[in-house]
Amino acid sequence: MEILLEELYKIDLTASHYVERKLQLDHQSYQINGVAQSGKTELVKAYLLTCKKSSYLYIDLDDVRIDIDELNEKLQAFCTANKIDILVLDNYTPQIKIINVSQLIICSRRHYELDFLITKTLYPLDLEEFLAFESRYDSTAISHYLQIGGFAAMHRVSTDNRAKYIQERFRYALSSLEFDILQTATRFVGQKLSAFNVYEKLKLKRKVSKDMLYKSFETMVSDNYLHQLAKLNHPKATKKIYLCDIIFKHTITIQKNFARIFENMVFLEMFKNGVECFYDEGVDFYLPNKSEIILCMPFAEERMLFKKLESIESFIFSNQIQNITCVTMSKEGSISHPISKVEMIPFLEWALSD
Structure with missing residues (x-):
């Protein structure tokens, strides 16, 4: 093990494709959580490359x-002997003993109760981060975002290999049951979907216990592969399901539904910015703290929007909605309404606004 540690210590790290993220690291100790391919490794390596080479040791525990x-027997002595100040344990597992170093950084898809570490969650790129990879801030960038989603590595994957790349990476990162849950959820983006619904569908194609399915479903949610949206004032009602990244809709199912992909994209922008929201019948997203409704209508025009407002009129009046935002692909404008300010805003403008 000493020989391997020496090899890892001397190796030159690279982060040649790294583009700066909103999450930044400093001299403190961190636990960085995030789904596979979210960019945890590149983030940490980019930070280490700002430090003196002899001061750090990076270990990928998937090696x-x-x-x-x-490793538990030799690591502390090795770090002490080489005066290592910064230790990074990528793909961390609790089997590893925590040793005494000035700065410890662990990366994992799962959160662990380690109170001495500052916990940060790294999500796939939001639109603003994605645009840092792009040369133009226009409709072509949005079209590219719709094609490859928020996993930074997809910028380096050719069009013909995207599906294979995602399938291989996530079949490795997830258990067989978790991957099947993800694939099932992909077919129901923006729709009500419970663990029981998934169980009913999967038991027709594979042998699975209800308890194991429920546990795996909860893990997929807690690990942020799947996101749930509660119904307003009905916490026990079936929640709507969204994916951690829209690329799954293209790569692990043949089902195409642009409106659902667009809705998922809008949801992710709000989720990554910590916006509290709920759904209701006919209402895509209700933001109570802003007294606002968000409607996802990529190809809306005034007549369609008028008709939509009529269908949710009782909700608008009973909740005294002040603002109604219709997020579109490119259409913009406003229409009159008795109590609400109603605007159509292109996704690019809406996502980059404060």
Whole structure:
């Protein structure tokens, strides 16, 4: 193990494709959580490359050469002997003993109760971060975002290999049951979907216990692969389901529904910015703290919007909605309404606004 540690210590790290993220690291100790391909490794390597090379040791615990028991036995002595100040444990597992170093950074898809670490969650790129990869801030950038989603690595994957790349990476990152849950959820984006619904569908194609399915479904939600949206004032009602990234809709199912992809894209922008929202019948997103409704209508025009407002008129009046925002692909404008300010705003403008 000493030979392997010496090799890892001397190796030159690279982060040649790294584009700066909103999440930044400093000298403190961190636990960085995030789904596979969210950019945890690139974030950490980019930080390490700003530090003195002899001061850090980066270990990827998915390395098959690593024996956990031997690593636990040798790691503290190695770090002490080489005066290592910064230790990074990528793909962390609780089997690893925490040792004494000035700065510890662990990366994992799952959150662990380690109170001495500052916990940060890294999500796939939001639109603003995505645009840092793009040369133009216009409809072509949005079209590209719709094609490849928020996983930064997809910028380096050719069009013909995208589906294979995603399938291979997430079949490795997830258990077989978790991958099947993800694939099932992909077919129901923006719709009501419970763990029981998923169980009813999966039991027709594979052997699975209800308890195991429920546990795996909860894990997928807690690990942020799936997001749930509650119904307003009905916490026990079936929640709507959204994906952590829209790329899954293109790559692990043949079902196409642009309106659902667009709705998922709008949801992710609000989720990543910590916006509290709910759904209601006919209402895509209700933001109580802003007294606002968000409607996802990529190809809306005034007549369609008028008709939509008529269908949710009782909700608008009973909740005294002040603002109604219709997020579109490119259409913009406003229409009159008795109590609400109603605007159609292109997604690019809406996502980059304060």
